[in-house]
Amino acid sequence: xxxxxxxxxxxxxxxxxxxxxxxxxxxxxxxxxxxxxxxxxxxxxxxxxxxxxxxxxxxxxxxxxxxxxxxxxxxxxxxxxxxxxxxxxxxxxxxxxxxxxxxxxxxxxxxxxxx
Amino acid sequence: xxxxxxxxxxxxxxxxxxxxxxxxxxxxxxxxxxxxxxxxxxxxxxxxxxxxxxxxxxxxxxxxxxxxxxxxxxxxxxxxxxxxxxxxxxxxxxxxxxxxxxxxxxxxxxxx
Numbered sequence: 001x002x003x004x005x006x007x008x009x010x011x012x013x014x015x016x017x018x019x020x021x022x023x024x025x026x027x028x029x030x031x032x033x034x035x036x037x038x039x040x041x042x043x044x045x046x047x048x049x050x051x052x053x054x055x056x057x058x059x060x061x062x063x064x065x066x067x068x069x070x071x072x073x074x075x076x077x078x079x080x081x082x083x084x085x086x087x088x089x090x091x092x093x094x095x096x097x098x099x100x101x102x103x104x105x106x107x108x109x110x111x112x113x114x115x
Numbered sequence: 116x117x118x119x120x121x122x123x124x125x126x127x128x129x130x131x132x133x134x135x136x137x138x139x140x141x142x143x144x145x146x147x148x149x150x151x152x153x154x155x156x157x158x159x160x161x162x163x164x165x166x167x168x169x170x171x172x173x174x175x176x177x178x179x180x181x182x183x184x185x186x187x188x189x190x191x192x193x194x195x196x197x198x199x200x201x202x203x204x205x206x207x208x209x210x211x212x213x214x215x216x217x218x219x220x221x222x223x224x225x226x227x
Contacts, residue, residue: 043218
């Protein structure tokens with residue numbers, strides 16, 4: 001069963017507007033969440049993360065919000081730029097995996113930012 | 116910067132062949148991972164290794180094996196390749212001290 005779900009396969013936004021990518025999870029033992037960005041023909045690159053003890057983490061144009069009661073996290077990109085067009089993966093780490101860093105990934109959301 | 120290098124970007128093999136995918140990292144990381152990426156399924160963990168000669172099955176290990184004889188190198192082996200193993204294969208590494216996993220650029224494997 002999919003423990004990390006990204007229910008929107010794709011998202012299209014206008015340059016300069018906000019992009020909101022969503023992720024839901026089922027396992028309340030997850031203690032750390034990450035977002036990765038992937039361009040075609042390249043490996044995923046780490047974007048931003050959040051610990052389960054926080055509800056928000058910000059890095060420049062990227063902010064991740066965590067709602068533990070709803071088991072939901074979101075990535076906000078403001079303002080969106082054409083170079084942000086990529087596949088975004090949400091990932092979660094189990095509480096017993098802090099040494100190995102083993103992750104469970106969502107299906108990915110393809111973001112297209114139109115000029 | 117962490118560098119994770121996968122030996123081939125594209126590979127075409129035939130059904131029944133034994134296939135080796137190689138991955139090397141230059142950061143002395145203890146943990147290394149093999150994933151496959153398929154449309155609509157995201158990244159799924161095949162195997163991971165937390166030390167030399169140590170390995171654990173991931174979520175989809177069937178049809179695969181791995182080898183970690185040296186700390187910097189983690190190999191994925193398709194014992195007898197089948198068409199349903201056509202996929203993008205991604206290797207990653209991570210140190211024990213923390214931080215995110217760092218990925219290679221992937222190997223696009225086609226089994227004919």
